[in-house]
Amino acid sequence: MSPDAPAPGAGASNPSGGPRYPLLFRPLRIGPLEIRNRVIFAGHGSRFVDWHTHQLTERQGHYLAERAAGGVGLVIQGSSMVHPTGLAAAGVNEVYSDAAIPAYARVAEMVQAEGAAIFGQLSHLGRQGDTFANHRELWAPSAVADPASRVVPHAMTRRDIADLIDCYRSAARRLVLAGFDGIEVYLAHGYLLCEFLSRFSNRRADGYGGPLENRCRLPLEVLEAVRAEVGDSVPVGIRVSAEEFVPDGLSPGECSEIVAHLMARTRLDYVSVSQSNYASIDRMIPDMSFPRAPFAHYAGAVRAATDGAPVFAVARLVSPEQCEALLEAGTADAVCLVRPLIADPEWAAKAADGRREDIRECISCNVGCRGGPHRGSPIACLVNPAVGEEARWGFRRLGRASAPRRVTVVGGGPGGLKAAETAALRGHDVVLWEASVRLGGQVLVAAAAMDYRDEFAESVRFLARQVRKLGVELRTGSRADAALALQNEPSCVVVATGGLPGGFEVPGSERVVPAQTAISHGVAGPRVVLADAGEAGWKACTTAENLAAAGHAVTLVTPGSVAVAMDAFSRPPMLRRLRAAGVEFLEYHTLSAVSLGTAEVTETLTGRRSTLAADSVVGSAYDIADDAVYNELLALQDEGRIPDTEVHAVGDCLAPRGAIDAIWDAFRVTRDL
Ligand SMILES: Cc1cc2nc3c(=O)[nH]c(=O)nc-3n(C[C@H](O)[C@H](O)[C@H](O)COP(=O)(O)O)c2cc1C
Ligand code: SF4
Structure with a gap:
């Protein structure tokens, strides 16, 4: 800190002159x-x-x-x-x-x-x-x-x-x-x-x-x-x-x-x-x-x-x-x-x-x-x-690396962005590839489910602003394979290619619309059965909210209790909103078959089966790791063709989980780089 800079928390000057938050920083x-x-x-x-x-x-x-x-x-x-x-x-x-x-x-x-x-x-x-x-x-x-x-x-x-x-x-x-x-x-x-x-x-x-x-x-x-x-x-x-x-x-x-x-x-x-x-x-x-x-x-x-x-x-x-x-x-x-x-x-x-x-x-x-x-x-x-x-x-301890390295990040979701930000803060030259033209990955889809979820997207918007500011070279709109990832001879590649929507292994599963698709493109018909594979968290619930807000009569089928994985502070208002929007809960049930106009469900406690009328069946399934690039790079390593290149997988391409897990992974592999 320069001698003229205000001590942390003591002053409130800003570059445009004059204190910006004069009351907040008054003793x-x-x-x-x-x-x-x-x-x-x-x-x-x-x-x-x-x-x-x-x-x-x-x-x-x-x-x-x-x-x-x-x-x-x-x-x-x-x-x-x-x-x-x-x-x-x-x-x-x-x-x-x-x-x-x-x-x-x-x-x-x-x-x-x-x-x-x-x-x-x-x-x-x-x-x-x-x-x-x-x-x-x-x-x-x-x-x-x-x-x-x-x-x-x-x-x-x-x-x-x-x-x-x-x-x-x-x-x-x-x-x-x-x-x-x-x-x-x-x-x-x-x-x-x-x-x-x-x-x-x-x-x-x-x-x-x-x-x-x-x-x-x-x-x-x-x-x-x-x-x-x-x-x-x-x-x-x-x-x-x-x-x-x-x-x-x-x-x-x-x-x-x-x-x-x-x-x-x-x-x-x-x-x-x-x-x-x-x-x-x-x-x-x-x-x-x-x-x-x-x-x-x-x-x-x-x-x-x-x-x-x-x-x-x-x-x-x-x-x-x-x-x-x-x-x-x-x-x-x-x-x-x-x-x-x-x-x-x-x-x-x-x-x-x-x-x-x-x-x-x-x-x-x-x-x-x-x-x-x-x-x-x-x-x-x-x-x-x-x-x-x-x-x-802590922020005072994440210093710059002794020797800058070339780091390539593949994927611009939360994990990729966090890896790029941390590596850049450590002083490395970072290139980030993202297949989509927008940075943010699945967080953007999740945040689009409801207006109030937009704040979730701020987590990746912030990182996107930071990586730009830190000079990370962004190659958006370009899907990188292993060859592209290695193009500039990086000494480290962080793969953050995310996950793909999973499915349901039930007869008629090809009729199940993934939750992500339902949010982005909508579904047909008034009666929608939304099957939760078991995550019982934000994805199934906000998809239900989204479909109800679009005018569908939604039945949320879940193997346990609705939203049971959500914390005690967010779950009650979520349940209130779902019920107020008319979402019906079918708890302790799983999806067992889908055919034209119906969804068959099984009660997990008794094995009893029943049939629901459904114009559309939407699936909130566990995702699948999109690990193709990671495996390609590991194969090159095994063949001894990239002996000097470290390869890491972070986030859903390693194991599909939440955004917080992707950010933990990314920070763990880059904070010491
Ligand atoms: C993890 C956690 C633990 C908390 N424990 C306490 C506590 O021990 N005593 C207390 O007065 N408030 C406690 N609170 C409430 C906070 O002081 C605060 O009122 C609340 O988080 C809302 O403020 P925020 O929006 O700035 O987080 C806790 C909040 C969090 C997030
Ligand atoms: S985990 Fe808690 S502190 Fe962190 S962004 Fe979410 S609400 Fe805020």
Whole structure:
């Protein structure tokens, strides 16, 4: 960085002169502390935690420090459990024992070394947990099962309440001892303290239930205990759900009353406004089917109650323009971002330094950041394969290769584009061949299924812009075979030729229209049977949406449950949309035969067969690897004809999977090249 360049996150100049996002990059006072700008990496569970000891890891430190180095003003370490009964999910971290302090201290040190402040979020999962995680009962205000967890919790006794308050107090002490700059008490998202606040979950008849004052009692006692422990010099704030979207749940009006009630009795240095609980989980982390900034207005609603203390807005605040506009409108004083900073750790620095067009925007797909935890793994990201690998592959570490090489990439889908981008960033001379005139591959077809899916295409549009900017030589509209791929004598060929639509091995399968073709060209007749081979994910569902939107009466036949492979945040709105569009579900059925005007299906549970009337049968089948070029190159290697050429296959031509897998493959083979 030149001496004249603004420090990451500190300034906001742009080449056209004058600050481009002046409000976003103005310092913010949070009680006694000033942070360098108003971009906050909000609390979230990454699961970069030791799953056995529940301690934070070095990996978590690198993950957070990467975003601090990328210019954010404040990092909030997500959900830290104050009591063993709160540890009711896999991969969450504890702060209820002194053994936790060294790891918190290390994480704080790593974040602060990059110029950001760090707060810790104190939490207890309450009844929204899983007893298998810690072999303990769940705690809640009342013995009423949460609709998502489906377990009757223990209704907390007065003794439990006193114990819990003490645990919050000592957890706050540990964070301060570990060098944290502030504390956030988690009153949001349907977890324990939120359960006390909300009539949806609090049915108590004692002094902790009933009128608002009583429902606020435990959160207030916790906040008073935390403040008494940390004193006036440490900022203490809260995170609330302003709207729970459930009967008897919190509303912006009641949430504002709660905030005013708490602030009249204890000092709060900020209020972070979110929304939802597990019963409305799809709106907690809204996917691309929601408009951008769908819930920021709740921050505006609560702001009137905070008596000047700063208010943070959140959820799908993807672009700096949008964030700046929220601050300008007075909706909020700062913005909380999670997924946009998972997708691009340098989001803030790029916005501040006039590198706006280089921001790799989060596409709100939830595929990696929610899909990882959904499958029992840590978070990942469809557009950022370095998530969780910051220590080795973060943006500050992906240096240039010592010797530039000639690299040829065959295929311009997500895998090919990512390979070309990474190789070019490493300083290699890259040629990319793509048979189509457009870059993007199957992502473009998938994104065309519905208007709201267009954001999916941004993942490849971004890469296409970057490879052009990096000087990759593009040979679009040219299908390369092995000979063409070797034309300029590359020392490395990355084959990313993708997949071909698979079929169904059933009588009459030649009548089945592949989903990709149905989306691109449409199908005949009013009645359409759409057979899902078993992926039970976005492809079958968006094809069903597309066909229903085109006016067909669609029956979706699937071997298990509809959309069962989708994460818990995107699946409910998908099911709602499908049913609202009139799509019929035929679950636990597979396609067994197709003939003119009918589709025969078999129930997987009983083997019983039945016949459906169908003017068209569309198949959402598993794809087949298009590995011809890869095999040609391997054969040349085997014959000893290209002894000095490395050959790699990435993405669907290696094994047909999702775009995230193609991007992982591409990054893996090129980051060391
Ligand atoms: C993987 C993941 C884990 C999360 N865990 C927490 C958490 O521990 N505490 C919390 O307050 N919010 C949590 N959230 C919610 C986020 O803080 C944020 O409100 C939400 O992601 C919407 O913001 P975004 O659109 O910027 O991602 C989590 C979000 C994600 C994606
Ligand atoms: S996986 Fe998708 S939603 Fe999650 S951070 Fe990455 S781009 Fe955003």
